[in-house]
Amino acid sequence: MLYLKALHIIFIVTWFAGMFYIPRLFIYNTEATDKTPEVRAALQAQFTLMMKRLWYGITWPSAILTLIFGPWLLIEMGWWQLIFEPSFRWLLLKLIFVIALYAYHFSLHVIFKQQCAGVFRFTSQQLRVWNEVATIFLIAIVMLVVVKQEMSLVWALIGLAVLMALLMSAIRLYKYWRKQ
Numbered sequence: 001m002l003y004l005k006a007l008h009i010i011f012i013v014t015w016f017a018g019m020f021y022i023p024r025l026f027i028y029n030t031e032a033t034d035k036t037p038e039v040r041a042a043l044q045a046q047f048t049l050m051m052k053r054l055w056y057g058i059t060w061p062s063a064i065l066t067l068i069f070g071p072w073l074l075i076e077m078g079w080w081q082l083i084f085e086p087s088f089r090w091l092l093l094k095l096i097f098v099i100a101l102y103a104y105h106f107s108l109h110v111i112f113k114q115q116c117a118g119v120f121r122f123t124s125q126q127l128r129v130w131n132e133v134a135t136i137f138l139i140a141i142v143m144l145v146v147v148k149q150e151m152s153l154v155w156a157l158i159g160l161a162v163l164m165a166l167l168m169s170a171i172r173l174y175k176y177w178r179k180q
Contacts, residue, residue, distance in 0.1 A: 001076060008069035011062045015105075016138055018059025022108055023131035025051045027124045029115050048116055055112050063105055070098070094144040101137045125175060132167045139163060 025047055032043035074080045082088045083095070107130075114121055122130070140160060 004069060004073055004076060008066065008073050011065040011069060014058055015062035015066050016134060018054055018062060019105065019108060019134040020131075022051060022054055022059060022112065023127055023134075025054065026111055026115055026122075027127045027131070030120050030122065030124045030127060033120055044118075051112060051115065055109075059105075063102070067102075090144045090148040094141055097137060097141050097144065101134075101141070104133055104137065125171070128171050128174070129168070132164075132171070135167065136160060136164060 029044055029047040029051070032040050032047065034040075035043060071080075074083075079088065079091060083092050111122065111127075111130075140156075143156065143159075
């Protein structure tokens with residue numbers, strides 16, 4: 001059981017690593033469009049190679065293995081039978097966040113495919129904001145798993161709202177600082 005839990009955590013960590021880094025590569029690839037044609041071509045070829053290696057070599061396999069080990073763990077621990085019990089509401093909420101996290105993963109895949117095809121639909125500023133979504137998911141999911149039923153839903157939502165406001169402020173400050 002502990003090996004199963006360890007594998008699940010390992011693949012969650014590597015999956016998040018990929019989701020934290022791929023938007024950075026999207027940002028760099030987008031900003032390369034402002035360079036001279038020869039520099040742009042070289043940079044975008046390198047960023048596309050890096051994105052493909054990260055996405056197909058680490059991020060997708062980790063997402064799939066997380067999806068295998070997570071339900072396996074739910075079944076082995078018997079939690080799937082308790083998921084609608086009041087004391088396991090944290091688990092139900094966590095699973096809702098995980099489903100939303102997979103939706104986020106698929107949105108990154110769409111951007112990945114677009115950028116590999118040379119289509120840049122988002123500005124680097126928009127991608128910086130989208131980059132922070134994984135951080136919000138990580139904090140929400142870890143807090144639910146660690147704190148469980150001790151967490152007040154109201155305070156958790158207030159905390160996430162404050163975190164989002166801080167992240168958006170930091171992104172705006174960074175944009176202002178870059179312009180200076």
